[in-house]
Amino acid sequence: MWLEQPVERLEEYALLRNPDLREGIYNARIAQQETRRTLLKLFPGLSFNYGVKHSNDDYLIHQNWNEAGAQISFNLFGLLSAPAQMRLADAGVSLANQRRMATQMAVLSQLHIARLQYANTARQFQRADAIAGVDTRIASHIANQAEAQKQSALDRISQQSTAVLSQLRxxxxxSNAQAAASRLQATLGMEPSITGSSSMPLDQLTSAVGQSLQAWNRGQLPAIEGGQ
Known part of the structure; x- marks a missing residue:
């Protein structure tokens, strides 16, 4: 299952699918686009115009003529502030990259912690399941002995109470194992993606969630589009 997956493979998958990291990548791209926009502001403005003119002046040789022109302009304030704008844009790109790197470290830490918690809760469930099974069999055995008058009713009630408590544990x-599995699933970026869930009936929503979790239940990492 998931504990048998190589840690390196889980780290690679988390770095590719984690939503926090994808947000950081988008922010870095936005910062790069802002740098390009700052560069474009430094270019001079160039405009062209063309028009057909007409006049009723009889003294003119030609009453109809065409007129064309070109205009180029510079923003002096933009040129003077260009170094500061470029430094600000570069600082934005550097900040976005540093945030992305910090998010990568945080995601890897979350992955290892979530994996350890999942392993711990899985072992606790296995132990609790074994104890509950033993207590249930003991309760059944004592109940049979009580019917044969080899055990008192008090012993039967006591063991049945112990079996109920074991089932509760x-x-x-x-529940703890399921919560730990959900945290690991969220860190890997494998949350169910269902469109139109707000208007979907409960039975259809349950079926859609079940289908989206098939890869998780199989204990396999689904293929990543554009990845290996």
Missing amino acids: RYQAL
């Missing part, structure tokens, strides 16, 4: 351990 089993369900609690199962």
